[in-house]
Amino acid sequence: MSTMTVLQALNAALHEEMARDRNVVCLGEDIGKNGGVFRTTDGLQAKFGEDRVLDTPLAESGIIGTAIGMAMYGLRPVPEIQFSDFIFPAFDQIVSEMAKLRYRSGGEFTCPMVVRTPYGGGIRGGHYHSQSPEAYFVHTPGLQVVVPATPADAKGLLKTCIRGQDPVIFLEPKRIYRTVKGEVPDDPEFTVPLGVARIARAGSHVTLVSWGAMVHTCLEAAEEAAKQGIEVELLDLRSLLPLDQDTILDSVKRTGRCVVAMEATRTCGVASEISAIIAEEAIEYLEAPIVRVTGFDTPFPYTLEHVYMPSPKRVLSAIEKVAKF
Amino acid sequence: MSTMTVLQALNAALHEEMARDRNVVCLGEDIGKNGGVFRTTDGLQAKFGEDRVLDTPLAESGIIGTAIGMAMYGLRPVPEIQFSDFIFPAFDQIVSEMAKLRYRSGGEFTCPMVVRTPYGGGIRGGHYHSQSPEAYFVHTPGLQVVVPATPADAKGLLKTCIRGQDPVIFLEPKRIYRTVKGEVPDDPEFTVPLGVARIARAGSHVTLVSWGAMVHTCLEAAEEAAKQGIEVELLDLRSLLPLDQDTILDSVKRTGRCVVAMEATRTCGVASEISAIIAEEAIEYLEAPIVRVTGFDTPFPYTLEHVYMPSPKRVLSAIEKVAKF
Amino acid sequence: MSESLLTILGPGGSEKTRARVKLNESELLSLWKAMVRTRALDERAMKLQRQGRIGFYVPSFGEEAAQVGSAFAFGKDDWITPSYRQPGIALLRGVSAERMLDNCFGNSGDAALGRQMPVHYSHAPEHLVSISSPIGTQIVQGTGIAMAMRIRGTKQVCGSYFGDGATSSNDFHTGLNFAGVFKSPIVFLCINNQWAISLCVSGQTASKNMAVKADAYGMPGVRVDGNDVLAVYEATRVAVARARAGDGPTLIELLSFRMGPHSSSDDPSRYRPKEEEKAWAEKDPIRRFEEFLITEGVIDRSTLEKTHEQADTEMAEAAKDSERKPAPKIDTLFDDVYAELPRHLARQRDALRAEGGDHAADADAAFPL
Amino acid sequence: MSESLLTILGPGGSEKTRARVKLNESELLSLWKAMVRTRALDERAMKLQRQGRIGFYVPSFGEEAAQVGSAFAFGKDDWITPSYRQPGIALLRGVSAERMLDNCFGNSGDAALGRQMPVHYSHAPEHLVSISSPIGTQIVQGTGIAMAMRIRGTKQVCGSYFGDGATSSNDFHTGLNFAGVFKSPIVFLCINNQWAISLCVSGQTASKNMAVKADAYGMPGVRVDGNDVLAVYEATRVAVARARAGDGPTLIELLSFRMGPHSSSDDPSRYRPKEEEKAWAEKDPIRRFEEFLITEGVIDRSTLEKTHEQADTEMAEAAKDSERKPAPKIDTLFDDVYAELPRHLARQRDALRAEGGDHAADADAAFPL
Numbered sequence A, B: 001m002s003t004m005t006v007l008q009a010l011n012a013a014l015h016e017e018m019a020r021d022r023n024v025v026c027l028g029e030d031i032g033k034n035g036g037v038f039r040t041t042d043g044l045q046a047k048f049g050e051d052r053v054l055d056t057p058l059a060e061s062g063i064i065g066t067a068i069g070m071a072m073y074g075l076r077p078v079p080e081i082q083f084s085d086f087i088f089p090a091f092d093q094i095v096s097e098m099a100k101l102r103y104r105s106g107g108e109f110t111c112p113m114v115v116r117t118p119y120g121g122g123i124r125g126g127h128y129h130s131q132s133p134e135a136y137f138v139h140t141p142g143l144q145v146v147v148p149a150t151p152a153d154a155k156g157l158l159k160t161c162i163r164g165q166d167p168v169i170f171l172e173p174k175r176i177y178r179t180v181k182g183e184v185p186d187d188p189e190f191t192v193p194l195g196v197a198r199i200a201r202a203g204s205h206v207t208l209v210s211w212g213a214m215v216h217t218c219l220e221a222a223e224e225a226a227k228q229g230i231e232v233e234l235l236d237l238r239s240l241l242p243l244d245q246d247t248i249l250d251s252v253k254r255t256g257r258c259v260v261a262m263e264a265t266r267t268c269g270v271a272s273e274i275s276a277i278i279a280e281e282a283i284e285y286l287e288a289p290i291v292r293v294t295g296f297d298t299p300f301p302y303t304l305e306h307v308y309m310p311s312p313k314r315v316l317s318a319i320e321k322v323a324k325f
Numbered sequence C, D: 001m002s003e004s005l006l007t008i009l010g011p012g013g014s015e016k017t018r019a020r021v022k023l024n025e026s027e028l029l030s031l032w033k034a035m036v037r038t039r040a041l042d043e044r045a046m047k048l049q050r051q052g053r054i055g056f057y058v059p060s061f062g063e064e065a066a067q068v069g070s071a072f073a074f075g076k077d078d079w080i081t082p083s084y085r086q087p088g089i090a091l092l093r094g095v096s097a098e099r100m101l102d103n104c105f106g107n108s109g110d111a112a113l114g115r116q117m118p119v120h121y122s123h124a125p126e127h128l129v130s131i132s133s134p135i136g137t138q139i140v141q142g143t144g145i146a147m148a149m150r151i152r153g154t155k156q157v158c159g160s161y162f163g164d165g166a167t168s169s170n171d172f173h174t175g176l177n178f179a180g181v182f183k184s185p186i187v188f189l190c191i192n193n194q195w196a197i198s199l200c201v202s203g204q205t206a207s208k209n210m211a212v213k214a215d216a217y218g219m220p221g222v223r224v225d226g227n228d229v230l231a232v233y234e235a236t237r238v239a240v241a242r243a244r245a246g247d248g249p250t251l252i253e254l255l256s257f258r259m260g261p262h263s264s265s266d267d268p269s270r271y272r273p274k275e276e277e278k279a280w281a282e283k284d285p286i287r288r289f290e291e292f293l294i295t296e297g298v299i300d301r302s303t304l305e306k307t308h309e310q311a312d313t314e315m316a317e318a319a320k321d322s323e324r325k326p327a328p329k330i331d332t333l334f335d336d337v338y339a340e341l342p343r344h345l346a347r348q349r350d351a352l353r354a355e356g357g358d359h360a361a362d363a364d365a366a367f368p369l
C-alpha cells in the first residue's frame, strides 16, 4: 500500500500497464513532453519513447479516429482528451464507429481502447472546462463508461479497462485529482472489476447513489444527516455502463428511499436512468419520491460555479426530504 | 383544410415560411436540385433560387457551423441533416456552439435556426439510417427538441420553430413521411406551440406517453387494450424540450399508471427522464411500476429491424402489466 | 503535384503503352477478370434489388479500373479500409461472391449476421475493414492502422478508399494531417467519380482538383486517369513502395465517373445531364482495357465472351446459394455489443424471449438513397 | 502561393519601407498606440492573475502586430470572429479595457454576466463575435457570417482569426472548403505563433507552411511576416478588398511567435528551448515598429515613453474600476439559456431560491491551462 492522490494513482496505472504490455500506447494533445496539462501522463514519454507516447495535432476526431484504427489492428490505445468538453469533435468516431465496430462486423473487428478524459467542475473552468457529459456515452450501446472516486479505484479501474476487450470512456473527476488522497495497493496485478458498485457508507434509512467527485460531497452530506439520526447508505457506482443495478435495487428495497446526486445537467442525465430503473423494478418498496440532486439545465457557469454545483447542503436537504416524506 | 402526408405538410411549411420571410434559407446535402433524398425540400430551389436553397459540400459540421454564422448575422437558416444518424460530425457545433451561444454572450448573439432531420426506424436502413438520437439533444441545455406525429403538427410545429428565437432540433419521423395522412389547415398563420402535449386519445386507466412515429404504434395498442376494457390515455408530446410536464403529471395523477414508449435505445433515453419526473413529482399517485417500452441497448439492426422496434404487441403487454399490477 | 493525368492505356495503338506495362500476361488477365467479375456482381445485385429480393444496392459501374487496378498493387498482408463502392477489391482479394451476397441478403451467413445494410461488408480474413455508412470515417482509421503498423515495425501498408464527396469530411482532414505528421505507411485513394449523390465535384470543393489537397498535408499528390487500369496500378505501386520504405503517405486521385445511379434508390435524371453520362459511357474502363488486351493478343473475342458469361453464371449461382440461407436468429440481436453479454442485455433478451413473436410490421417505407 | 514572407519593415533604414507604406501619420500612430495598449493590457491582466485577483489569463505577447495590423484593414461594419488571443482587435475597435476586464473578473458588468472564463469576450456592438473555448469553431461560423453577407448583398466582409493549432481542427477544413465553394467574402487570418500549448508547428502539420493549405480550397494563400505591422496591414487590406469585390476568400498566414506562456497556467520551460524564446524576443514587433516610427520622425523618445506610461495607467485604472463591480446575481444563472425562461428552468430557479445560501465550496483545484 502507498498513499497517493488520484492523479498519482492514474499515473502509476499507466506506467504499470505500459510496462506490462507493449501494445499499450498513449496519444493526445500535450501528453508527451509536457506530461499532460494535468500531468497525468508525466514521465511516460521519457520512459516509453515517442513511438508509444504520441503528442498529436489538435484534433480530437483524429485522436479517436486513429486510436480506433490502432485498436482494430491489435494495439491497446489509451487516447487522452484534454478536457471532456473537447470530446465532441470526436463524437461521430465514438458513437458511429468505436461503439458499433464489434457489432457491425460480427466481432471480426474490435476496439479495445480507453478514452481517458478529465471531467466535471470545481476548477473554475466555466462552460468549456467543467461539464459532465457521461449521459451522452451511457446512452450509446457498445461503450463502457467508468468514473473512479478514490485513488485505489482510479488505479484499479483504469488497469481493468486497459486490459479489457471493449471501448471505454474513462472519466477522471478533475476536481479531486490532487485533493483526494488514499491508500493504493502496490501489487501490479491489482484491478477493480466493472459493474460492481462500492458501498462507500452503509446505512439503513436512505439510499444515496452517486459517482466521481460527487461521492465526496455526498459523504459530507451523509455525515451531516447522521447527526440528525438519518443513516444514509452511500453507493459509489464506479461504472455507469455496465451499471450495478442489483446493488442499487437491493439497497433501495432495504431503505425504501432514494436520492441520486450528480454534477451533470439534470434532464436526461444518468440520475434519471437510475430513478427510472427503480420506478420500474422496485416501486412497491418505495416510501418516498426519488429525488435527484443535479446540476441545473443551463450551461456550466464561471463566476457562479459554486452555486451551480450540488453542495453538501443541497444533497442534505434532499436526504431530509425523502427521510421525512 | 387539405389532406396531406407528413412529407407534403413539411414541404408546404417550408414553402410558406420562405415566402413569408426572406431571411429564411435552407441548406444541406442534395436538398436543392434533387429536392432532398426524401423530397422534403422539393421545389424550393426552383422557387427561391440557389442563394436561399444551398446544396452544400458533404460536411455536416460545415452545414451546422455555417448555419450558426448565418443565424448570428440575422438570417433564419433551416439546415437539413440528411439522416439524423449523420448529425454526429456536427455534434460539437451543436452542443458547444449552437446551444450555448445566447447564454455565453449574455444574449448579445443568438442562434435562431431549425435543424431538420429525418429520424427513426422502419425503412430498413440498418445501423446508420434508423437511429433515434433525441436524448442526446434533450440532455443539452439551450436546445429545443421537437418531433411531430401528424401532418398538421408537422406543418404547425415547423412553422413555429422557424419563427422562434432559439435553436431547434426538428426530428422528422421518416417512417410516417408518406404512410400517415391527415387534415392540415391551409391558413398560412397556422402554427402549433411548443411545450403543449396533444392528448391523442383520452382514457382513465393507464397513461401512455409517446412521440413521433411511435404514437401510431401506441394508438394501435390502445385500441387493442380498449377491447379488454383498459382505457388508455395517449399523450403525444410533440416537443421533448420544452417538455409538457404538467400534462403528463396531470394524466398520471388521474390514472395512477404509466407506460412510456419510444424507439430509441433504452438506457438514458427520454423515456427514463419522463419516468424520473413522475417518480419525483407524483410517486404517491402511482399504483404500478412505470414501464418503459423501448428499443434495445444494441445498435439498430437491419434484418431484425422488426424485432428491434417496439411493436403494438410489446406496448400492449406493458399496458396490461401496469393495468393489472 | 502536377495537374496532368497519369495515363498509360493510350487511344489507338499500344506501342507506347506496352513499353510502360510492368505486368506479365497472367497478371493482366487477373486484373481483367476481376474487373469483369465486379461488373457482373453489380449487375446481378441490381437485378436482385429490382426484383425485391435484396433491399438496397450500390453499384460501382464505371469504377472497375480504379478499384481493381489500385488494389492489385497491395500485398496480401496489407490492410484496406474501403468505402461501400469497391466490391471489386473484395473479389480481387479472394472474397467469394456468395459471401458478399450473404451480406446483401442480410442472412445468417453474413459475417455481421445481417446487422448492417447491404454493401456494408466485413472481411477480416482478407484485411478488408468493416464498412460503415458515415462518409469518411475510414480515412482516419486507415491512418491509425498505418500508425500501428509503423509502431510495430511490420512493413505492412494500409490503403484507404473514399470518394470525392468524402474529401469534405472532417475525417479526410485529420486522416491526412495525422498521416503526414506521423509519416504513416498509407496510400489514400480518392476515387473521384465526380458525383456525390446529386452534387457534382465543382460544388464539393473549389480546389483545382483532389490531388492538390496533398500539399496541405506535406505529402505527394498524384492524379491518375482512373479508367486506365494500368495507370492506376502503376501509380499505386509507386505509392505503396514509398509507404513500405518508410517514406510516408501519398494521396492518389483516380479520376473516373459514376456511370450508374448513386444507389438502387437514386434517380440521376433529376440532377445529371444525360450527355455527361453518354460521354463517359464511351470511356468504359473495361472495354478500354479489353481493346488493349485484344490488340496485344492476350485475349481473343471468344475468351472475352466466355469470361463474361462465366462471371454472369458465377454471380447467378452465388445469389441462388445465398438466398437459400436462413435469416439470423433473433437472439443474435444481443450478441457482439460487447465481448461478453452484460446483465442488462441479458435481461432485455430474456424479456423479448418471454414476449415471443408478433413483432413490429416490417419496414413500411422505401429506402431513399 | 509563394513560400517567401511578405515583409515591409526591413532591417536597417526605412527608404524602401517608406515607399511601400500606404498609411498616413495619424494612421501609423493609431496602429502603434493600439499595439502599446494591447501589451499594457496583457501585462496588467497577467499581474492581476498572479495576485489572485482574476482566475486566468491568456496573454498575446509578441502577437501585437499580427492582431492590430490585420484588424486595421477591416471596416467598422465588418464582422470579426476572433480567438481568445487577440485582445488588441477589441481595443482597436473601441472596446474599453474596463469592459474587457469586466469579463476577466467575471462581474456583473460583463456582457455575459461572468458566465464564461476570462478572455472569452463578447462585443456585439463592435461586431466581435462571442469567443468560446473549443478550438476552431469560429472559423466555419465566420464562413457562415460571410455567406449571409453575400446572400444579403451588403458588401460587408468577415475576418476570422485562429492559431496554427486550429488548422488541424475539423472546422478549419469545412470553414475554408465552404468559403471556397460559396465564394464567401471572408479573410482567414492564421496567426502562426508556432506553438499550440506544448506542440510546435512541425508536430501540427507536415505541410510546408500554413498558407499553402489555401490551395486545397481554391483560394489564394499569402504568407506574411506577422511581426511586421505594415506588411500585415497591407496583405489584409488586399484580401479585404478582394472579398468585398466579390472575388472570394483569402487565407493569410501571419508568422509570429508566442513570446509568453500559453496562459497563466502554463509553464513553457517544460517543453520549449530558452534559446528560441530569446531569438524571438529580439524580434519584438512593437520595438520593431517603434524603431521605424522614430527613424521616420513620426514619434520621438519622449512620446514613446509617455504613450507607454499612459497605457499602463489606463489599464491600472480600468482594473480598479472593474474590480469594484459586484458579482452577477444568482438568478442570472437561469437567464439567456432561451429567449424566454421555460417552465423547467423557472422551477429549478425557484427550488434554488428556496434552498438559499451555503453553496458548494469554491473551486478547490487550480486551472491547468
Ligand SMILES: Cc1ncc(C[n+]2csc(CCOP(=O)(O)OP(=O)(O)O)c2C)c(N)n1
Binding pocket: B029, B058, B060, B082, B086, B089, C085, C133, C134, C135, C162, C163, C164, C165, C166, C167, C193, C195, C196, C197, C258, C262
Ligand atoms: C456523414 C454522412 N453524411 C451523409 C451521408 C449520405 N451520403 C451517402 S453517400 C453520399 C455521397 C458520397 O459521395 P462520394 O464520397 O463522392 O462517394 P461516392 O458515393 O461517389 O462513391 C452521401 C451524402 C452519409 N452516408 N454520411
Ligand SMILES: Cc1ncc(C[n+]2csc(CCOP(=O)(O)OP(=O)(O)O)c2C)c(N)n1
Binding pocket: A029, A058, A060, A082, A086, A089, D085, D133, D134, D135, D162, D163, D164, D165, D166, D167, D193, D195, D196, D197, D258, D262
Ligand atoms: C477542441 C479543443 N481541443 C483542445 C483544447 C485545449 N487547448 C486550448 S488552446 C490549445 C492550443 C491552441 O493552439 P493554437 O491554435 O496555435 O492557438 P494559440 O493558443 O497558439 O493562440 C489547446 C490544445 C481546446 N480549447 N479545444
Ligand SMILES: [Mg+2]
Binding pocket: C163, C164, C165, C191, C192, C193, C194, C195, C196, C197, C258
Ligand atoms: Mg463520388
Ligand SMILES: [Mg+2]
Binding pocket: D163, D164, D165, D191, D192, D193, D194, D195, D196, D197, D258
Ligand atoms: Mg499557436
